[in-house]
Amino acid sequence: MPNWLLSRWLFLRLLGVVYLVAFASLAVQVTGLVGAHGILPAGAMLQSAHSTYGRAAYQLLPTVFWLGSSDAALQLVAWGGAVLSVLLIVGVAPRLVLALLWLFYLSLSVAGQDFLSFQWDALLLETGVLAFLWAPSNWLPAAVERAPAPAVRWLLVFLVFKLMFLSGVTKLLSGDPTWRDATALDYHFWTQPLPAWPGWYAAQLSSGVHRLMTIGMFAIELGAPWLVFTPARWRSLRVIGCVALLLLQVGIAVTGNYGFFNLLAIVLLVPVLDDGVWARVLPRALSRRLVTAPQQPHERTGIVLVSSVILLLSVLSFAREIALTIPRGAGARFFPQAAEQLLELAAPFRSINGYGLFRVMTTERPELVVEGSRDGTHWSEYEFRYKPGPVGRRPQFVAPFHPRLDWQMWFAALDPMGNYGWLQSLLGHLRAGTPEVLALLGRNPFPGAPPRFLRLVQYAYRFSTPAERRRTGAWWVRERVAEAPVGGVAR
Numbered sequence: 001m002p003n004w005l006l007s008r009w010l011f012l013r014l015l016g017v018v019y020l021v022a023f024a025s026l027a028v029q030v031t032g033l034v035g036a037h038g039i040l041p042a043g044a045m046l047q048s049a050h051s052t053y054g055r056a057a058y059q060l061l062p063t064v065f066w067l068g069s070s071d072a073a074l075q076l077v078a079w080g081g082a083v084l085s086v087l088l089i090v091g092v093a094p095r096l097v098l099a100l101l102w103l104f105y106l107s108l109s110v111a112g113q114d115f116l117s118f119q120w121d122a123l124l125l126e127t128g129v130l131a132f133l134w135a136p137s138n139w140l141p142a143a144v145e146r147a148p149a150p151a152v153r154w155l156l157v158f159l160v161f162k163l164m165f166l167s168g169v170t171k172l173l174s175g176d177p178t179w180r181d182a183t184a185l186d187y188h189f190w191t192q193p194l195p196a197w198p199g200w201y202a203a204q205l206s207s208g209v210h211r212l213m214t215i216g217m218f219a220i221e222l223g224a225p226w227l228v229f230t231p232a233r234w235r236s237l238r239v240i241g242c243v244a245l246l247l248l249q250v251g252i253a254v255t256g257n258y259g260f261f262n263l264l265a266i267v268l269l270v271p272v273l274d275d276g277v278w279a280r281v282l283p284r285a286l287s288r289r290l291v292t293a294p295q296q297p298h299e300r301t302g303i304v305l306v307s308s309v310i311l312l313l314s315v316l317s318f319a320r321e322i323a324l325t326i327p328r329g330a331g332a333r334f335f336p337q338a339a340e341q342l343l344e345l346a347a348p349f350r351s352i353n354g355y356g357l358f359r360v361m362t363t364e365r366p367e368l369v370v371e372g373s374r375d376g377t378h379w380s381e382y383e384f385r386y387k388p389g390p391v392g393r394r395p396q397f398v399a400p401f402h403p404r405l406d407w408q409m410w411f412a413a414l415d416p417m418g419n420y421g422w423l424q425s426l427l428g429h430l431r432a433g434t435p436e437v438l439a440l441l442g443r444n445p446f447p448g449a450p451p452r453f454l455r456l457v458q459y460a461y462r463f464s465t466p467a468e469r470r471r472t473g474a475w476w477v478r479e480r481v482a483e484a485p486v487g488g489v490a491r
Helices: 005-027 030-034 042-053 056-060 071-090 094-116 119-134 150-173 185-191 197-203 207-227 232-255 261-267 284-289 297-325 337-349 404-414 417-432 466-472
Strands: 144-146 291-293 366-373 379-381 453-463 476-483
Touching: 005 071, 005 094, 005 119, 005 261, 005 284, 030 071, 030 094, 030 404, 042 056, 042 094, 071 094, 094 119, 094 404, 119 150, 119 261, 119 297, 150 207, 150 297, 185 197, 185 207, 185 453, 197 232, 197 453, 207 232, 232 261, 297 337, 366 404, 366 417, 404 417, 417 453
Parallel strands: 144 291
Antiparallel strands: 366 379, 366 453, 453 476
């Protein structure tokens, strides 16, 4: 009979590492993003929500920052989450710590608005709920732990399936032609938000190789997730499925920067494999030290009931994601209204989600460049730390750190008017020389005093060809398109 004690031990500690990365990464950015002098102040957003919805705002936006959203409060929650992550890594009070980690990250996700709206933010919250239910109830690291709940482990396995399979099937159902004809990778490596330098080399491969890579990706995303459900006696199939999914995540991570997503996706594979696998990897002393104690009947009953509710909602979110992906809303018409209402009740907690990365491939790369001038004639460019800027700067590795403003600039370049509000706020802070916002950028061309004039200019970027790079040394080629439609800000 397979056991999952080592699997749980490893999963919780690796999840602690993911939480540590997520909180620490956010802590050094949060005041510039949503602090009192940030781009989208959390306090102003909460005040506006309360004015609009009254007491219902507390339910729609569950966050501890209703008690106060000062810069000190934001820092306290972010760094407090980092400290709690360390406690989870060492195994102190895992259930209490996981509950607080979930609460803290949910609070920051609500306060973070556009800057914490990524799929891996939602994935971390959904993982956190299941980890809380699966964790042992001891207060200190102990040799004897309650047996891991099988129902919760299967929820974690289903989460792996939901994440990976939806990422594949929604690409096909979206109707995007580049996925249908397997040409998406002709564009992906240079149009993704923050390419890493190996992405330049991957982009130079032939279209035929890109098509083979795309077909291989579909084979993994649509096929390998089914192997996580194979019974224990077919352990080798589960191992094959996990290895395939692991290699896919490594490939994504090598060519692009997706914050802590790839790390979290890999950590989620741990509960798929039982102790018979992990005993060959982890120290033998650990295997001999951990002993399973049976669950109490009342605890087992409670976990099964809660797990049943979560499973229902998770299956509904899976079905809705497929229905909403079908073009022209054809699938949405058949999704039951009662199911939609159930999911809406859970939606504020952001812990039951659908997924589907890059279901529509971008085939061009617009970039917004912020320029300032003292006289309105001579303009100098602000540099961001990580997003493409100077064409000679090599694309960097920055993951698992997640530079959230750089990422949002990618979305803003695709839809400047749809991101009008926070772009105007960004320009206003640059005009004022707000230190918290300037700290999010790289080189400031106006260190003494802010410029009198600011504007956003739209450029078309692409990777250079090998011949162009040999001649110029540039990793990128760019062409000015126009001044961005959101306009500029005059002092």
